[in-house]
Structures are given as C-alpha cells and as structure tokens.
Amino acid sequence: MSNTDDISQDLRVLPLDSWHRARNARMVPFAGHAMPVQYDGIIAEHLWTRENAGLFDVSHMGQLLIAAPGADQPLAQAALEALLPIDLATLGQGAQRYSLLLNDQGGILDDLMVTRWSDGFFLVVNGATKHADIAHISARLPAGVTLTERSDHGLLALQGPRAAQALASLVPAAPDDLWFMTADTYRWNGVDLHISRSGYSGEDGFEIAVPIPAIAAFADALAEHPAVRPIGLGARDSLRLEAGLPLYGHDLTPDIDPVEADLRFALAQRRRREGGFPGHARIMAALAHGPGRRRVGLVLDGRMAAREGAVVLVGETPVGTVTSGGFAPSLGYPIAMALLDVAHTAPDTALTIDVRGRRIAARVVPMPFVPHRYHRKGVA
Amino acid sequence: MPRYFTRDHEWIEADGSSARVGITDYAQGQLGDITFVEVPAVGASLTKGDSAAVVDSVKAASDVYAPVGGTVTAINTALEDAPDLVNSAAESDGWLWDMDLADPTELDGLLDAAAYAELVAGQ
Numbered sequence: 001m002s003n004t005d006d007i008s009q010d011l012r013v014l015p016l017d018s019w020h021r022a023r024n025a026r027m028v029p030f031a032g033h034a035m036p037v038q039y040d041g042i043i044a045e046h047l048w049t050r051e052n053a054g055l056f057d058v059s060h061m062g063q064l065l066i067a068a069p070g071a072d073q074p075l076a077q078a079a080l081e082a083l084l085p086i087d088l089a090t091l092g093q094g095a096q097r098y099s100l101l102l103n104d105q106g107g108i109l110d111d112l113m114v115t116r117w118s119d120g121f122f123l124v125v126n127g128a129t130k131h132a133d134i135a136h137i138s139a140r141l142p143a144g145v146t147l148t149e150r151s152d153h154g155l156l157a158l159q160g161p162r163a164a165q166a167l168a169s170l171v172p173a174a175p176d177d178l179w180f181m182t183a184d185t186y187r188w189n190g191v192d193l194h195i196s197r198s199g200y201s202g203e204d205g206f207e208i209a210v211p212i213p214a215i216a217a218f219a220d221a222l223a224e225h226p227a228v229r230p231i232g233l234g235a236r237d238s239l240r241l242e243a244g245l246p247l248y249g250h251d252l253t254p255d256i257d258p259v260e261a262d263l264r265f266a267l268a269q270r271r272r273r274e275g276g277f278p279g280h281a282r283i284m285a286a287l288a289h290g291p292g293r294r295r296v297g298l299v300l301d302g303r304m305a306a307r308e309g310a311v312v313l314v315g316e317t318p319v320g321t322v323t324s325g326g327f328a329p330s331l332g333y334p335i336a337m338a339l340l341d342v343a344h345t346a347p348d349t350a351l352t353i354d355v356r357g358r359r360i361a362a363r364v365v366p367m368p369f370v371p372h373r374y375h376r377k378g379v380a
Numbered sequence: 381m382p383r384y385f386t387r388d389h390e391w392i393e394a395d396g397s398s399a400r401v402g403i404t405d406y407a408q409g410q411l412g413d414i415t416f417v418e419v420p421a422v423g424a425s426l427t428k429g430d431s432a433a434v435v436d437s438v439k440a441a442s443d444v445y446a447p448v449g450g451t452v453t454a455i456n457t458a459l460e461d462a463p464d465l466v467n468s469a470a471e472s473d474g475w476l477w478d479m480d481l482a483d484p485t486e487l488d489g490l491l492d493a494a495a496y497a498e499l500v501a502g503q
Contacts, residue, residue, distance in 0.1 A: 042438040043413040234412065234439055303416040303463070305436055327415035327438050334415075356434065356441070358418075 014059050015154045015212045019219055023230055031127030033060040035233050042234035046329040049201055049239055050370075053162040054231035055222055059154035062130030063209060066137070067120030068145040076120055079145045083137060084114070085258065085277045087268035091116045096181045096196050100258055100266050101125075101133060106279020106286070107254040108261060109136060111246065115183045115196060122183075122194070124155070124207070126248045153194075154215040159205030159239070161373065162227035167206055169225050170218075171195065174206065179377040189214065197375060200236065202243025202368055204375045241335060242328050244297060244367030250308055251295060251323040251337050259286035260339065262295045293320060296345045297367040298336040298353070300360050303327070305334040306353040312338050312362070313352050319344045322353060328369060335369050336362070384447065384487055385496035391471055392447040394487055400475050403435060403444055406500045408470040411437040417463045419455040419477050426450055426479065428486055433476050435466060444476060448486035454478040 011034040014020070020027065025036035036057065038045060048054060068075035077088045086099040093116055101109040110129040115122040125133045130149075138147050158167055164175035171186045174195045178184065183196035191214040199205035210218050222228050237247065246252050252261055257279065259267075264287070271277055272284065300306060310322040325336030336353070344351065349364040383393045389407035393400045408414065416436035426432050426446035433444035455477045459465060466474035481487075491499065 037439070038412055041413050046438075238438060303436075304418065304434075305415065305441065307441065327436070329413075329438065 012060075014057055015215050016057050016059065016219055019216050020057065020230070025230070025232060028233070030233055031060045033127065035060060036230070038232040038234045039230055042232070042238060043329045045229065045231045045235035046238050048229050049160045049203065049231055049235060050330055051161065052229070053158055053160040053166045053205075053225070053227045054201070054235065054239075055219065055228050056157040056159065056231050056236055057154070057219075058127075058157050058207070058236075059215075060127035061155055062123070062125040062127065062133060063150040063153055063155060064123040064125060064130075064134065064137070065117070065120045065148045065150060066123065066141070066145065067148070073116075073120055075142065076145050079141050080114070080121055081271070082276060083140060083278065085267045085271045085280075085283070086114060087270045088114070088116070088121070089270070090268075093118060094183050096183050096198055098266055100252075100263065101136065102258070102278040102283075103254055104278045105254075106257040106282040108248075108252045108256055108258065109133070109254055111248050111252055111263075113196070113198065128249055150209070152212055153209045154212055156208045156210060156215070156219060156222070157199050157201075157205060158208065158222060158228070159199045159201040159231075160203045160227075163203070163205040164375070166222060166225040166227045167195075167208075170221055178206075178375075180204075180374040182377075188218065191218075193218070200243075200245055201239040202245070202370055202372045202374075203239075204373055235329075237324075238326055238329055241324060241326060241337070242330055242368065242370040243372060244337075244369060246295065246337065247324055251339075256295075256339065257283055257286055257291070259283060259291045260293055260295065291342055293339050294342050294345045295323065295337055295339055297365045297369060298322070298325070298338050298351065298362045299365050299369075300325075300334040300336065300353065300362045302360060303334065304355055304358070304360055306336050306355045306360060306362070310336075311354045312340060312344075313354065313359075314344055314350075319351070330370050337367075340364075382487075383493060384490035385493065385499075386445070386447045386490055387499060388445050390444060390447045392487070392490065394481070394484065397481050397484055398453065398478060399448070399450070399481055399487075400478050401432075401444075401447060402475040403466065403470055404496070404500075405470045408467050408474070411435060411439065411442060413438045414463045414466045417456075417459040417466060417476065419459065420452045422452050422455060424452045426452065436463075446479075447490060448479075449482035450479040451482070452477050452479050
C-alpha cells in the first residue's frame with residue numbers, strides 16, 4: 001500500500017498541540033503547521049458535527065487587523081477597497097462579509113472574511129496563504145494604515161445545530177445577540193473573546209478568537225459540554241465540500257477569477273459600477289459575456305471518489321477538471337467540485353470522470369449538496 | 381498457515397500454492413474510514429509489485445500492491461456493500477483477493493509477523 005502521512009520537521013506547533021495529542025488526534029502537516037486531521041474517525045466526526053457541535057482548532061489561519069486613525073476608519077476602508085471587490089460603506093460595526101483578495105488579472109489570491117471593528121477591519125485569511133497575503137497587503141497600504149497580525153490569538157470554530165446551546169453555557173449573551181455573519185466581543189473568565197457567527201461547515205456556528213494564554217482552558221470548558229467533540233481537518237474538509245464552499249488552493253487559485261469560481265455574490269454592485277479593485281476590467285468583461293468555464297457541483301455514480309486533477313469528459317472530449325472531491329458522509333455517495341467549460345454546466349448534464357483510468361458517470365447538480373442551516377436574521 | 385507482510389503494509393497468507401491478500405490493521409488505521417475498495421478482476425494476472433487494488437478512504441485513495449505474482453482466483457464481494465470491513469477486520473473478514481501463486485519462493489523475500497511489527501513500531 002502507498003502511504004502518505006509524513007510528519008516532517010519545520011512545522012509550527014499550534015497553541016493547542018498537546019491538547020489535541022491528549023485526545024488521540026492524528027497530527028499531519030497542513031499549511032506549515034502540525035494539525036489534527038482526525039480523532040475518532042472522519043465520518044463519525046462529520047456526522048457528529050451535523051447533529052451536535054464540533055470544535056475545530058483553526059489557529060493556523062491568519063488573523064489580521066487593518067487600521068488607521070479616525071473614528072470611521074476611512075483610510076483603512078479605502079485601502080482595503082483598493083484590494084478587494086467589497087463594499088465596506090455598507091458594512092456596519094460588527095458585521096462580517098466574505099471577500100476575495102484579487103491580483104491584477106482578477107485572479108483569486110485568497111478568500112477571506114472581513115469584519116468591521118471599532119478600531120479597524122479584522123480579516124481572517126487562509127493559513128497556507130497568510131504570509132503571502134500579509135506581504136501583498138502590506139506592500140499596498142498607504143501611509144497611515146497599518147497591518148497587525150494578531151498572532152497572540154488562537155482561533156476556534158464551534159459548528160453544528162447544538163453549537164449555540166454549547167456556547168451559551170460559557171458565553172450566554174453571544175448566541176442571543178448574534179445572527180449569521182455578525183460579530184462582537186464578549187468577556188469570559190477575565191479575557192476578551194471575539195466571536196462571530198460564521199464558519200465553514202454549512203451549519204449554524206461560531207468562530208472564536210481567543211488569547212493564547214486562555215485557549216486551552218476555553219477549549220476544555222467547551223469540550224466539557226455533552227454536545228461538543230473535537231473535530232479534525234478531515235471532517236472540516238468533507239463538511240465544507242457538502243456545503244458547496246470552495247477551498248483555497250484547490251477550487252480557487254490565482255488562475256481562476258470570481259466569475260469562473262461562481263462567487264459573483266462577492267462582487268459588490270457599487271464596486272462593479274465604480275471599479276477601483278484589481279482586475280476590474282477583466283471581471284466586468286467576464287460578467288458581461290459570461291465566463292468560459294465555471295465551478296460546479298457533481299454527483300458521482302457508485303462509491304468511488306474522484307479527486308483533484310481528475311479529468312471530466314463528455315464522450316471522449318475533456319471539458320474540465322475536478323478541483324476537489326470525496327465521499328460525502330451525510331449523503332452516502334461521492335461528490336465533487338469541478339471547473340468545467342460553461343457549455344456543460346447546466347444542472348443534470350451527464351458527464352464522465354476519468355478516475356485512474358476508470359470512467360465514472362457523473363452529473364451536474366446545484367450546490368450546496370447539503371442545505372445550509374445558518375442562523376440568519378429574519379429567519380426563524 | 382504462514383502469514384507474511386510487506387513493507388507497503390499488505391499481508392498474504394499462503395496455503396500451499398494459493399494465498400489470500402489484504403492490508404494490515406496498521407494500514408487501515410492510517411487510512412481512516414474506508415468508503416470504497418476496488419479489487420482486481422477474477423482471472424487477472426498479477427506481477428509482484430503491481431498496483432492490484434485501490435482502497436479509497438474519506439481522506440485519499442491508496443494503491444494496494446501485489447505482494448507476489450500470480451492469478452486472482454476470488455475477490456471479497458462483501459466489500460461492495462461493506463467496504464468498512466477493511467477498517468473493522470483488516471486481517472480477517474476484510475481480505476481483498478485470493479490468488480494462485482506463480483512462484484511460491486517469492487514469499488521468501490517478505491517479512492514475518494515479528495519483522496513487520498518491528499517495522500510498524502518504528503513508524
């Protein structure tokens with residue numbers, strides 16, 4: 001058998017490294033860190049999160065504060081709008097929004113979350129790209145606007161239908177106050193927790209920035225709740241795949257623009273009109289003429305999964321490539337995301353995928369594969 | 381019956397000139413939840429070291445190599461509906477295929493249980 005697990009040296013250690021190991025986590029290298037890929041098993045952890053609450057350590061992700069003097073942060077707002085196709089004028093205090101860091105061709109350098117705090121804009125960026133992001137952003141900030149990496153904080157995600165109940169046992173106000181994509185600061189045991197109602201599983205849930213000296217105690221306190229179990233990166237990936245959420249470095253790359261990635265919602269209407277973000281002209285052309293290729297969801301026949309790089313065909317003609325895929329534990333069959341020639345992206349289009357020389361039948365389906373269950377404002 | 385192991389984490393149990401092949405309990409533990417097993421066709425001719433089967437887990441697909449050469453005589457059809465037998469019983473009910481051996485002396489180059497245990501302990 002071939003075997004891939006290879007813990008090498010030069011890995012950064014998470015603040016909760018010994019916490020994970022004490023819970024029998026299998027640690028693997030990911031984004032330059034030793035990360036827990038699983039504890040009990042990916043399927044059990046995945047299903048637990050869909051039914052209860054999963055606790056994920058995502059402290060490898062970058063937490064950045066972009067700030068400038070002045071109450072409404074006009075300088076910082078302008079600096080960020082020069083890099084992202086986001087409308088920050090409509091982002092109120094404590095509101096969070098998804099955005100894309102773009103290169104001059106409109107290709108995606110990273111996907112990220114932006115939250116307006118009273119003292120600046122808080123960004124959460126991917127772990128594998130954070131150093132490049134920091135360099136990219138820092139080089140483009142005008143005088144007076146600063147970028148600070150909040151490396152003194154870890155980041156935990158609590159996801160699942162019982163996440164609110166579990167968090168309420170420690171921070172009762174947060175689940176009452178927060179809707180999907182809003183955030184605030186709360187006090188727990190003498191430390192400030194920055195909590196947003198968001199995540200990467202498709203479920204209701206929270207992401208919680210915790211000062212590193214308090215993070216083990218906070219994780220312990222959460223894990224004491226009967227609904228909560230620690231969940232590894234393996235289930236994080238299968239949950240986000242079922243939720244139709246792209247994974248940077250796989251479904252999104254510098255060669256893929258937001259229209260191809262089917263992330264038009266991240267292109268704010270005012271910014272489309274006014275421009276002023278990298279790649280604006282090319283992205284507007286793609287919006288006007290339609291993209292040549294587009295990210296879609298695929299459902300596969302049988303049980304064999306197709307993974308990144310597998311060629312998608314119509315008859316004998318290649319029409320695209322799988323960008324990520326795997327067995328969907330909540331569905332019981334394999335699913336994938338693929339970047340396909342737009343002529344073959346209509347729902348129910350019949351395709352085949354070459355998986356190690358075998359042809360697997362597949363069809364295009366709308367995403368998400370598993371419905372989102374966010375706690376949205378105005379929805380019961 | 382003698383059971384041998386490979387450095388790639390297959391086991392093979394020989395009975396005269398025929399044998400049964402699977403992956404080790406250590407290997408299934410490394411792979412995690414197994415969702416699909418692609419076994420070779422009955423009648424397929426295998427050369428030692430060929431990729432003969434694929435074990436698909438939630439994490440990744442892994443090749444299973446033929447520990448020795450020969451001809452496939454039977455496959456474990458129970459794995460079609462229950463691939464997780466490889467997780468729960470890798471070295472018994474989760475076997476992959478039976479084969480007739482082309483050259484039983486090829487077994488001599490494999491590890492015995494003690495040598496395999498030592499290999500795994502060092503990983």
